[in-house]
Amino acid sequence: MARPYAAESESKEEPAVKLPEQVVRLGTVILALLVIVLSLRFFILPASFFSAQPHQAEKVVREMAKPPHYAGAASCRECHAEQFTAQSAGYHRNIACENCHGPSAQHAAGDKSAVPRVQKDREFCLACHAYNRSRPNGFPQVDPQEHNTRKQCIRCHDAHDPVPPETPKDCGGCHGRIARTKALSAHALLPCADCHKVDEQHMLHPRSALPTKPDSRESCGRCHAASATGPDVSKATVDLASHGGKYVCWECHYAHLPEGPK
Amino acid sequence: MNKREFLTDAVLFFPAAGLLEALALEAQGKELSADTATGYDPTLHWYGMGIDVDKCIGCNRCVEACKAENDVPDEPYYFRTWIERYTVRRDGKTTVECISTKPGPAKQAEPEDPSVVRTFFVPKLCNQCAHPPCVQVCPVGATFQTKDGVVLVNEKTCIGCRYCIQACPYGARYLNPRTRTADKCTFCYHRVTKGLQPACVEVCPTEARIFGDLNKLSDRLVRFQRANDISVLKPDLNTDPKVRYAQLDGEVR
Numbered sequence: 001m002a003r004p005y006a007a008e009s010e011s012k013e014e015p016a017v018k019l020p021e022q023v024v025r026l027g028t029v030i031l032a033l034l035v036i037v038l039s040l041r042f043f044i045l046p047a048s049f050f051s052a053q054p055h056q057a058e059k060v061v062r063e064m065a066k067p068p069h070y071a072g073a074a075s076c077r078e079c080h081a082e083q084f085t086a087q088s089a090g091y092h093r094n095i096a097c098e099n100c101h102g103p104s105a106q107h108a109a110g111d112k113s114a115v116p117r118v119q120k121d122r123e124f125c126l127a128c129h130a131y132n133r134s135r136p137n138g139f140p141q142v143d144p145q146e147h148n149t150r151k152q153c154i155r156c157h158d159a160h161d162p163v164p165p166e167t168p169k170d171c172g173g174c175h176g177r178i179a180r181t182k183a184l185s186a187h188a189l190l191p192c193a194d195c196h197k198v199d200e201q202h203m204l205h206p207r208s209a210l211p212t213k214p215d216s217r218e219s220c221g222r223c224h225a226a227s228a229t230g231p232d233v234s235k236a237t238v239d240l241a242s243h244g245g246k247y248v249c250w251e252c253h254y255a256h257l258p259e260g261p262k
Numbered sequence: 263m264n265k266r267e268f269l270t271d272a273v274l275f276f277p278a279a280g281l282l283e284a285l286a287l288e289a290q291g292k293e294l295s296a297d298t299a300t301g302y303d304p305t306l307h308w309y310g311m312g313i314d315v316d317k318c319i320g321c322n323r324c325v326e327a328c329k330a331e332n333d334v335p336d337e338p339y340y341f342r343t344w345i346e347r348y349t350v351r352r353d354g355k356t357t358v359e360c361i362s363t364k365p366g367p368a369k370q371a372e373p374e375d376p377s378v379v380r381t382f383f384v385p386k387l388c389n390q391c392a393h394p395p396c397v398q399v400c401p402v403g404a405t406f407q408t409k410d411g412v413v414l415v416n417e418k419t420c421i422g423c424r425y426c427i428q429a430c431p432y433g434a435r436y437l438n439p440r441t442r443t444a445d446k447c448t449f450c451y452h453r454v455t456k457g458l459q460p461a462c463v464e465v466c467p468t469e470a471r472i473f474g475d476l477n478k479l480s481d482r483l484v485r486f487q488r489a490n491d492i493s494v495l496k497p498d499l500n501t502d503p504k505v506r507y508a509q510l511d512g513e514v515r
Contacts, residue, residue: 052403054287066452
C-alpha cells in the first residue's frame, strides 16, 4: 500500500527540492568539463589554432611559386626580333607568339630540347578563320569547304604578316569593317560617295574634314520613294510622306547593312 | 610503457602537437607575408578583367591556354574559362550553347538561318566577386579572397563537399577529379604576381580580354571601363563581380 509510506516521508519535513546525490555528482563533472572545454577554446588555445588564415597565407605562397608555362611575348622578342618586326605591322600584330606556337616558358628559359610547336595544318587557322555566323561582322573568315580545300593556309598566307588577297583601297583602307559589312548587303554596289560627300582633305588629315551623312530623307528617296523613277529604283519603296515622320532614314535603318545580309 | 602511461601521454601529446603546429604555421605565415612584401605587395592591387563581347571570335584559344597553364584535367574535359554562344531568334527565344568542348573533327558549316536575329560569343570565367558567395559558404575556410581580390581554393584543406560549387551563381567551379577538391580560375595568380598577363589574356588574338588593376586610375582596364558601356553578370545578386563586360547583350545570363 502506498499511503503509509507517503505519510512517513511527509513527517520528516525536509526541503521540498533536494537533488539526488547522483545528479549532483554528475552535474559537477559536467560543469567541470564545460569549464575546461570553454577555457581551452577561448583562453588557452590561441586563435590561430582555429583560424584558416595561416593555411591561406601558405596557399598564397604556394600559388605564387607555381612556374608559368607561357613565357609572354616580351621574352620571345629578345631573340626573335626579326619575326617580331614582321608581325608588328601586320594584321596579326596583337596575337601573342604563344597563341600559335604553344606554351614556351621552358624554351624561353634556355632549354634547347623544348622546341615550340609550328602549326601547319588548316584546322589550326580555321579555329579563328572558318566562317561562323556568331563571329563579329568584318572578321576575315572563309568557308573551309570552298576555300582551297586541300591547301595549307601558310602556302599562300604568311602567318606573321597575313595579307588579304587584295589590299583595300579608297575608303575600305581605313573603314574596313564598314566596307566588309556593306559587301554583304543589298547596298554592296553603291559607291560610298553616293551618300557621303568626302573632301580631298579627309584623305590627308581625316579629322580636319569629316565626310557628310545624308541629312534629308530625299537622299534615300532617290531610290526608295514610291514616286522614284529611273533605272535604280529599289523594290523596297515607301511613301516618304507617311513613313517615318520627322526622322532621317538612317536613324532607323543601318544603311551599310539594311535589313540584314542579302 | 604500460597502457596507463600510453594513454596519459597520448592525451597530452595530441593537443600539444596541434598547438605547436598552429603556432608554427602562424609564425611561418607572418614570415611568408613579410617575405612577399619585399617583392610584391598584394594590398596595392585589386585585380579585374574586362571583356569586350564584340571582339570575341569564339576560337577557344583562351580555353586551351588556360588548360595548359593550369594543368586542368583533360579527361573528362574540364575548363576554368569557357565560351558560350548565344543565338537570339525572331520569336524572342534565345539558345545558349557552350562551345568549349573537346576539340574534334571540324563541324559542317551551318546553313544560313533567317530566323536568327543576332548571335555572338560570350567568354566566361570566375567573376572573382568582391563579395564571393563561395567563400561565405565554405565550412572549412579552404576558399578565400586574397588581399588583391582573387578568390583561391586551398586544395590542402578543401574537403571536397561541393558546397561552393552549388553556391557559385556563375557555375565557375568544378570538382577536380585528380585532387577531389574544388577548383576554379585563379586569374593565373602565379603569373599576375610576377607581372605577366593571365594565360587567356596573353593568347587572345582579338584582345577581347583585358586584364588590369582596378586600383590604378591609369590602368588599361580602368580606361576600358570609362570608354565602354559596362555591365556585369547577375548584378542583382550583389556579388560585385570584377569581370566587367562591354557591349553585353541583355539576353546574356
